[in-house]
Amino acid sequence: MPQYIYSFKYEAHLLDLCQLEARQLFGQQQQDNILFSDIKIDPSISPFILGRFEVMRTATDYQQLLKLIRMMNIQTDGFKVDYFSLEGDGARFEERQKMMKDVGYSIFAVPDFKQPSVVYSICTDQKQWYFGKLKRHDGDWRKHKNKPFSFSNSIDIHTGKTLVSLASKGNKAHALLDACCGAGTVLLEGAIAGFNISGCEINPRTFYHTVKNLNHYGYELDIHLSDVAELDKTYDGIIIDLPYNLYSASTDEVTQNIIQSAARMSTRVVIVSISDIEEVIASANLKVVDQCVVEKRGYSKFSRTIWLCEHR
Numbered sequence: 001m002p003q004y005i006y007s008f009k010y011e012a013h014l015l016d017l018c019q020l021e022a023r024q025l026f027g028q029q030q031q032d033n034i035l036f037s038d039i040k041i042d043p044s045i046s047p048f049i050l051g052r053f054e055v056m057r058t059a060t061d062y063q064q065l066l067k068l069i070r071m072m073n074i075q076t077d078g079f080k081v082d083y084f085s086l087e088g089d090g091a092r093f094e095e096r097q098k099m100m101k102d103v104g105y106s107i108f109a110v111p112d113f114k115q116p117s118v119v120y121s122i123c124t125d126q127k128q129w130y131f132g133k134l135k136r137h138d139g140d141w142r143k144h145k146n147k148p149f150s151f152s153n154s155i156d157i158h159t160g161k162t163l164v165s166l167a168s169k170g171n172k173a174h175a176l177l178d179a180c181c182g183a184g185t186v187l188l189e190g191a192i193a194g195f196n197i198s199g200c201e202i203n204p205r206t207f208y209h210t211v212k213n214l215n216h217y218g219y220e221l222d223i224h225l226s227d228v229a230e231l232d233k234t235y236d237g238i239i240i241d242l243p244y245n246l247y248s249a250s251t252d253e254v255t256q257n258i259i260q261s262a263a264r265m266s267t268r269v270v271i272v273s274i275s276d277i278e279e280v281i282a283s284a285n286l287k288v289v290d291q292c293v294v295e296k297r298g299y300s301k302f303s304r305t306i307w308l309c310e311h312r
């Protein structure tokens with residue numbers, strides 16, 4: 001039995017992005033919004049993961065699961081019980097409350113509902129019942145939607161958050177760079193999830209917007225006002241949300257300069273573009289290992305391709 005169960009939720013137009021992230025974090029796609037894995041990921045780094053359930057016991061029926069929980073003789077004071085609804089679980093509110101009570105009475109300790117030291121939980125995928133520890137997604141990052149400065153063409157916060165998990169593969173110790181940080185959409189998501197991320201922006205006015213946005217939420221990050229070509233460091237992952245006016249020869253040069261600079265500093269580069277840049281990627285000695293298209297929606301004027309690249 002895999003150690004962890006993850007549950008997913010996403011808007012329909014973001015399904016491909018969600019699956020790209022799942023492939024990169026877990027080496028597999030989620031199915032019916034559920035994914036079983038031995039890989040431990042903080043659910044709050046993904047905009048799509050609702051929670052991580054650490055499996056401690058499994059049973060084919062509910063009463064048997066309660067028996068197994070009692071046999072564990074858990075005596076951890078300060079616990080809380082939560083119910084984790086997986087796709088297809090039709091249990092109503094009252095039923096869930098009753099089951100949480102059953103589990104609570106099967107644990108021989110004093111609960112703490114306000115500040116629990118551990119959250120125990122049960123869930124079912126209609127085939128088995130599971131008992132374990134639950135870590136729910138922290139949705140505080142959604143406050144970034146109201147950041148003081150934004151461009152009309154800024155990427156949405158879901159994409160921004162996913163770029164960080166793609167570049168890092170979920171490892172918070174990895175050193176990351178947002179090479180073209182604009183107003184800081186990606187940096188805000190890296191900062192709130194506790195990633196080691198820094199930024200670079202060539203335009204002083206835009207750089208000032210990033211500074212203002214980071215200050216607004218009290219994040220302290222290392223950010224550079226410069227051409228990314230001037231940076232002289234190495235990173236585990238680099239994110240590039242390319243400038244959008246890519247239709248003239250001179251801007252092809254800009255694209256090339258940015259991607260080649262990134263490839264010099266990191267073996268893993270995640271690029272967002274609105275046009276086909278496969279040749280530029282190849283000329284920087286990178287190969288595309290995975291990709292997806294995020295369709296335009298709302299105020300967004302164009303679809304974007306996300307290219308996940310590594311050194312050849």
Ligand SMILES: C[S@@+](CC[C@H](N)C(=O)[O-])C[C@H]1O[C@@H](n2cnc3c(N)ncnc32)[C@H](O)[C@@H]1O
Nearest residue numbers: 154155180182183184185202203227228241243
């Ligand atoms: C598409 S915008 C990034 C938007 C950002 N992801 C956001 O959501 O706010 C691209 C940014 O790259 C910056 N840029 C262009 N060339 C650059 C270079 N050589 N080095 C660093 N930044 C560069 C532009 O000034 C622009 O702000």
